Amino acid sequence: MRPIAKAAFVIMVxxxxxxxxxxxxxxxxxxxxxxxxxxxxxxxxxxGGYLPASFTLRADDxxxxxxxxxxQITFTSKDTPGIPDGTVVDAGYATWxxxxxxxxxxxxxxxxxxxxxxxxxxxxxxxxxLNHVALSWDTSGVNFVGPASIKEQVTVDRxxxxxxxxxxTDQFDSSGNVLAHITGEITGRRITVD
Numbered sequence: 322m323r324p325i326a327k328a329a330f331v332i333m334v335x336x337x338x339x340x341x342x343x344x345x346x347x348x349x350x351x352x353x354x355x356x357x358x359x360x361x362x363x364x365x366x367x368x369g370g371y372l373p374a375s376f377t378l379r380a381d382d383x384x385x386x387x388x389x390x391x392x393q394i395t396f397t398s399k400d401t402p403g404i405p406d407g408t409v410v411d412a413g414y415a416t417w418x419x420x421x422x423x424x425x426x427x428x429x430x431x432x433x434x435x436x437x438x439x440x441x442x443x444x445x446x447x448x449x450x451l452n453h454v455a456l457s458w459d460t461s462g463v464n465f466v467g468p469a470s471i472k473e474q475v476t477v478d479r480x481x482x483x484x485x486x487x488x489x490t491d492q493f494d495s496s497g498n499v500l501a502h503i504t505g506e507i508t509g510r511r512i513t514v515d
Contacts, residue, residue, distance in 0.1 A: 386447040386477035392509035399505040432462035467494040482511040
């Protein structure tokens, strides 16, 4: 094989190998500048040029979606005796913090205690478990009913802007007796700055 042909063959094989063994990725447009920290060199394209600042590469299937952020949420009943499936039992806004804590502003009347807190951890790919605690008061806001335990397991979709999952709520009286047990589905829609 002649030296020029041999060099061209080596370059072609190297190029094919880099394509065949490269991690699966897809291009996505984003306003995020996290992919290029301040003062860092922007990533190169396959052709050797620099990517525009708003262009990032995202892993196609190897990346978890984040739960961290502000979500508009809706709880609907399912398989709860006495409550028709699909009945909205609560709705509001929840913020999942990066430190593993969460706070929710429930749609309940504020006098009955509409703010509650929780802790969460990741339990699978883009899947998160939340243990949420609330203090409930009667409609007068004077008499303490007892604590409520809300446990959720949700999975963030591939867009990172929605989630769905299940919840179980147990309302206790002040002595620890179960007053109500509600099961159902929860959905969330990410709230963004835009």
